Amino acid sequence: MAHILPPAMLGILGGGQLGRMFAMAARSMGYRVTVLDPDVQSPAGSVADRHIRAAYDDEGALEDLASGCAAVTTEFENVPADSLRFLESRTRVSPSSACVAIAQDRILEKRYIAGAGLAVAPFLAVDAPQDLAGDLAPLLPGILKTARFGYDGKGQVRVATPEDVHGAFEALGCRPCVLEKRLDLETEISVIVARTSAELVRTFPVAENRHEAGILDVSIVPARVTPDIAARACEMACALAEAMDYIGVLAVEFFVLEEGGLVINEIAPRPHNSGHHTLDACAVSQFGQQVRTLCGLPPADTRLLSPVVMVNLLGDIWRDDEPAWDLVLSEPAAVLHLYGKASARAGRKMGHFNVLAETVDAALEKAEALKRALRR
Structure with a gap:
């Protein structure tokens, strides 16, 4: 892989604190930074060389980012994977859209980690109510977690009985979830x-x-x-x-x-x-x-x-x-x-x-x- 050296422009999707600290590190090393984030008060945008104020799926903004940057990264995993794929066809992107897509979905994540031969807590993928029809006792007490968009404890419900699980699944909007056994x-x-x-x-x-x-x-x-x-x-x-x-x-x-x-x-x-x-x-x-x-x-x-x-x-x-x-x-x-x-x-x-x-x-x-x- 060819080295990208200062004063190249680097891009980042996301303008929160992680993007801010990336921008500060990059600028201290002599790089320039473009941030794509819709928030006019983006913490990263305030320290970047350039701030593109647009949605993460705005193709015009993504084209602008790709054309002006030698490489692009992201500060959070919930950026649309399609946006990363769009950028990958035009410039260097890391981590890849495939890697980010795995981390965006707890079901994919658990299956991928287990498939790599690495230990995870016992779990059950719950895509629909019928997935809860079997014996849930081996996974209880447990935690029901939404498969997507859960962080910092959001989208998680502790459950102790099968009735708890069914109620929690309904409370979470019957969205795809992972039922994970609580471990000591x-x-x-x-x-x-x-x-x-x-x-x-x-x-x-x-x-x-x-x-x-x-x-x-x-x-x-x-x-x-x-x-x-x-x-x-x-x-x-x-x-x-x-x-x-x-x-x-x-x-x-x-x-x-x-x-x-x-x-x-x-x-x-x-x-x-x-x-x-x-x-x-x-x-x-x-x-x-x-x-x-x-x-x-x-x-x-x-x-x-x-x-x-x-x-x-x-x-x-x-x-x-x-x-x-x-x-x-x-x-x-x-x-x-x-x-x-x-x-x-x-x-x-x-x-x-x-x-x-x-x-x-x-x-x-x-x-x-x-x-x-x-x-x-």
Whole structure:
């Protein structure tokens, strides 16, 4: 694959915070950036060289993006796969439309991961009510999840009985779903893979993740798991990227079971919230890797330079005024990242901060104290 070098123009579909951090990484490396996003107040658009304000399926806008960019990527998986296919016929695109299509649909995703010989939680694809006619007991208690457009806990219902499942399926509009068995977990972890080719692959250190109401709250790096579990998670993430012939940055989320088992929960074909610590604590950020893999360059060194804890900042803490940022900015070990969003609302990701320390326990203690102070 030929290298794309600065000052080439790179394109990105999506103008949220992930697009913003991609644009900032690309511009720091000497590239120019065009963002396609319909929002006039797009966080990424405000830092890009050019902002095309149009829908993601606007062929004229896509033609404009393709003609002006040496390569195009995406910041989220729910961009229309047809738009990526349109772009692929005109310019370099990574990740591919085929890879994004897998991640857009939980049924396809589960089947693909299992077909690659990698462990997933027991599941049942539910396309229609008749799919629930069999014995559901082996999958209960479980979680019924919509196959498409579910993230941050949305489109998910916990179920304990067959009656619960039928009721949840109706409540979710009888849309295609996955019924997944709930497992006894020790913890949740994630691995970020950067892959340019079969020979050029790197993983970031494993992150340990805590969630609140289905939304990532805290990531702890390095994860407090055994070296064997960390090594197996990285091997499984790379094996999946290889099976998909994936080019780009891929996030793979895992459940660590109480007896030490490891199953893949889901994937994201892009940088991930649990990789935001890389902005301050690694030799390269996940966004720098996104630029490099898009441009056909080898992934850079992913060394962890310091133990780190990342804390998500949601719109809930805004209340009537800006939060007390001096609490974070006065702490020498903390680094604040705000996403430039025009308005805050409950559950909306508005920023994050990273806390670096000599040990992961010290970083976690300081991060938790700052989190409590901001949420008062």
